[in-house]
Amino acid sequence: xxxxxxxxxxxxxxxxxxxxxxxxxxxxxxxxxxxxxxxxxxxxxxxxxxxxxxxxxxxxxxxxxxxxxxxxxxxxxxxxxxxxxxxxxxxxxxxxxxxxxxxxxxxxxxxxxxxxxxxxxxxxxxxxxxxxxxxxxxxxxxxxxxxxxxxxxxxxxxxxxxxxxxxxxxxxxxxxxxxxxxxxxxxxxxxxxxxxxxxxxxxxxxxxxxxxxxxxxxxxxxxxxxxxxxxxxxxxxxxxxxxxxxxxxxxxxxxxxxxxxxxxxxxxxxxxxxxxxxxxxxxxxxxxxxxxxxxxxxxxxxxxxxxxxxxxxxxxxxxxxxxxxxxxxxxxxxxxxxxxxxxxxxxxxxxxxxxxxxxxxxxxxxxxxxxxxxxxxxxxxxxxxxxxxxxxxxxxxxxxxxxxxxxxxxxxxxxxxxxxxxxxxxxxxxxxxxxxxxxxxxxxxxxxxxxxxxxxxxxxxxxxxxxxxxxxxxxxxxxxxxxxxxxxxxxxxxxxxxxxxxxxxxxxxxxxxxxxxxxxxxxxxxxxxxxxxxxxxxxxxxxxxxxxxxxxxxxxxxxxxxxxxxxxxxxxxxxxxxxxxxxxxxxxxxxxxxxxxxxxxxxxxxxxxxxxxxxxxxxxxxxxxxxxxxxxxxxxxxxxxxxxxxxxxxxxxxxxxxxxxxxxxxxxxxxxxxxxxxxxxxxxxxxxxxxxxxxxxxxxxxxxxxxx
Numbered sequence: 001x002x003x004x005x006x007x008x009x010x011x012x013x014x015x016x017x018x019x020x021x022x023x024x025x026x027x028x029x030x031x032x033x034x035x036x037x038x039x040x041x042x043x044x045x046x047x048x049x050x051x052x053x054x055x056x057x058x059x060x061x062x063x064x065x066x067x068x069x070x071x072x073x074x075x076x077x078x079x080x081x082x083x084x085x086x087x088x089x090x091x092x093x094x095x096x097x098x099x100x101x102x103x104x105x106x107x108x109x110x111x112x113x114x115x116x117x118x119x120x121x122x123x124x125x126x127x128x129x130x131x132x133x134x135x136x137x138x139x140x141x142x143x144x145x146x147x148x149x150x151x152x153x154x155x156x157x158x159x160x161x162x163x164x165x166x167x168x169x170x171x172x173x174x175x176x177x178x179x180x181x182x183x184x185x186x187x188x189x190x191x192x193x194x195x196x197x198x199x200x201x202x203x204x205x206x207x208x209x210x211x212x213x214x215x216x217x218x219x220x221x222x223x224x225x226x227x228x229x230x231x232x233x234x235x236x237x238x239x240x241x242x243x244x245x246x247x248x249x250x251x252x253x254x255x256x257x258x259x260x261x262x263x264x265x266x267x268x269x270x271x272x273x274x275x276x277x278x279x280x281x282x283x284x285x286x287x288x289x290x291x292x293x294x295x296x297x298x299x300x301x302x303x304x305x306x307x308x309x310x311x312x313x314x315x316x317x318x319x320x321x322x323x324x325x326x327x328x329x330x331x332x333x334x335x336x337x338x339x340x341x342x343x344x345x346x347x348x349x350x351x352x353x354x355x356x357x358x359x360x361x362x363x364x365x366x367x368x369x370x371x372x373x374x375x376x377x378x379x380x381x382x383x384x385x386x387x388x389x390x391x392x393x394x395x396x397x398x399x400x401x402x403x404x405x406x407x408x409x410x411x412x413x414x415x416x417x418x419x420x421x422x423x424x425x426x427x428x429x430x431x432x433x434x435x436x437x438x439x440x441x442x443x444x445x446x447x448x449x450x451x452x453x454x455x456x457x458x459x460x461x462x463x464x465x466x467x468x469x470x471x472x473x474x475x476x477x478x479x480x481x482x483x484x485x486x487x488x489x490x491x492x493x494x495x496x497x498x499x500x501x502x503x504x505x506x507x508x509x510x511x512x513x514x515x516x517x518x519x520x521x522x523x524x525x526x527x528x529x530x531x532x533x534x535x536x537x538x539x540x541x542x543x544x545x546x547x548x549x550x551x552x553x554x555x556x557x558x559x560x561x562x563x564x565x566x567x568x569x570x571x572x573x574x575x576x577x578x579x580x581x582x583x584x585x586x587x588x589x590x591x592x593x594x595x596x597x598x599x600x601x602x603x604x605x606x607x608x609x610x611x612x613x614x615x616x617x618x619x620x621x622x623x624x625x626x627x628x629x630x631x632x633x634x635x636x637x638x639x640x641x642x643x644x645x646x647x648x649x650x651x652x653x654x655x656x657x658x659x660x661x662x663x664x665x666x667x668x669x670x671x672x673x674x675x676x677x678x679x680x681x682x683x684x685x686x687x688x689x690x691x692x693x694x695x696x697x698x699x700x701x702x703x704x705x706x707x708x
Contacts, residue, residue, distance in 0.1 A: 072154060080116075097167045287356050339361055342389050459511050534575050666688065
């Protein structure tokens with residue numbers, strides 16, 4: 001009698017064969033997993049050795065460079081106490097085996113010990129010869145120690161050197177501990193894989209039983225199609241079709257109704273996505289669309305490099321403030337068009353472009369299928385193109401507007417592994433481009449995070465520093481060259497922080513400018529300077545009045561309220577307007593000449609004097625003096641410093657003085673630090689001068705003593 005196998009029996013046999021195949025594949029997979037584990041452990045050990053070695057080398061080079069800089073004066077003056085303090089401080093660092101400070105002959109000056117047991121001995125170890133002969137930063141290795149050395153120079157004269165030895169055994173112990181942790185983690189992951197494989201096998205058995213039941217019911221195929229269509233729609237793919245295969249029963253009617261529903265949803269989805277994912281002004285993708293596309297690209301990168309460019313239009317707020325928001329929209333449209341053209345030309349066919357809102361645009365570019373393709377070079381070329389294209393003037397309302405762009409670049413997976421971190425890194429790099437002077441681009445580095453944290457901390461500390469009494473004014477005298485009489489002083493802001501000590505003005509003034517704090521500090525400084533100037537007039541014996549010069553930031557000038565602030569200070573303090581001189585940098589007025597000229601004319605109408613500071617370092621040159629109403633210019637200290645030895649600087653300084661005098665404008669020379677500079681400036685007809693040779697910045701009380 002012939003044995004009859006039904007569908008259920010055939011399906012059970014098929015499931016048995018499938019399970020056998022799965023078991024074989026699982027065995028192969030586990031074997032491969034063990035081999036990969038060994039390979040990963042070996043590669044990780046080598047990579048960690050290289051990484052730790054490079055890190056230790058960078059650490060040593062930074063430490064010895066800083067120590068060499070600190071030892072310059074103590075070694076030159078043979079201050080063994082100071083040398084010893086610095087050596088012991090370096091010796092206390094982790095993994096440092098020795099610190100040796102030596103003279104130009106290679107004899108030990110200090111070894112960080114209290115008794116300096118090796119003082120005066122000539123270094124004779126295996127590495128000493130190369131250390132003594134080295135003219136710069138020098139690093140050597142042996143099995144036990146990494147030796148990092150650097151000569152100590154006074155000008156071009158070598159007075160000695162310093163070397164630091166780092167324990168290589170500590171590095172190896174750290175490496176072995178890390179490899180052990182990696183091995184433990186791999187073992188844990190392997191155990192989890194086994195568990196998941198077991199769960200997968202159990203799932204296959206359940207799936208087989210369910211499939212057998214569906215086959216018995218003769219509904220597997222149509223229901224599966226409906227389920228797949230529903231999943232596609234749930235995932236957002238509304239163009240899914242569900243053919244009924246000519247069925248005229250209830251299941252066929254259901255499949256045809258489902259197909260009509262999916263087409264209707266597809267039409268509505270296209271319209272909704274167009275409104276939700278498109279920027280209304282430029283027609284580009286918006287923030288939401290870009291973030292979704294970015295996450296999708298990161299998930300499908302397959303080892304390919306990606307680069308994100310975060311571009312911000314420089315000084316765009318000035319367009320809205322001076323020309324109105326309609327003009328601002330026109331400028332944004334033109335900028336978006338230029339960016340789109342640049343991306344099409346340079347970025348490649350896979351590039352993504354979106355407007356994030358306001359004047360911010362983001363671009364994502366990726367390398368080719370070749371994993372060795374350098375996406376960094378592609379991003380650099382695109383950034384250079386954008387800087388050039390967006391730096392060209394924009395024609396709006398019959399006027400030319402010069403803007404430019406600051407671009408931050410970050411790479412995946414080198415800098416970040418997620419879209420959120422990638423966007424944050426791009427924003428940080430863009431901010432660094434702003435700090436670097438705008439209209440440029442910067443690549444993200446991990447050091448930028450620390451710089452941003454330091455800058456945020458400095459900004460937080462700067463808020464309220466005036467009220468806490470940490471900020472104060474000093475005054476540098478200004479002298480007339482004809483008779484050597486002191487005729488005024490420039491007010492300079494200083495910050496003494498209780499923990500940070502004296503903070504350089506170039507640092508905290510830039511923080512105040514970028515954060516907007518300058519709009520609060522500026523009026524406070526102006527009011528204090530005017531009050532001090534009134535005290536001068538009351539305490540002086542000389543009948544000639546003294547003026548006070550106060551620096552005004554570009555942000556204060558763009559604000560447009562500067563004349564009102566100045567008028568209020570003069571009214572409150574009682575200072576005569578002609579005794580107040582306002583100093584603005586040359587670059588502060590060239591961005592919007594008409595706006596700046598109107599404000600300066602209003603100030604001069606009040607009787608206040610206006611000076612262009614750091615003259616000669618900007619882009620406008622002497623021709624700018626014809627269009628900007630000023631009373632004088634201050635020749636930048638970089639020209640004055642070289643008038644005695646550089647004929648070009650002398651000729652340029654002479655030309656500035658002659659041209660200014662031909663326009664009826666006075667000239668002040670900054671940075672006069674030598675008698676010869678003073679003499680040659682007086683000979684060339686310069687009106688006023690200031691500098692350390694004439695007088696250092698002093699407090700208001702000390703300045704009052706100068707006048708008595």
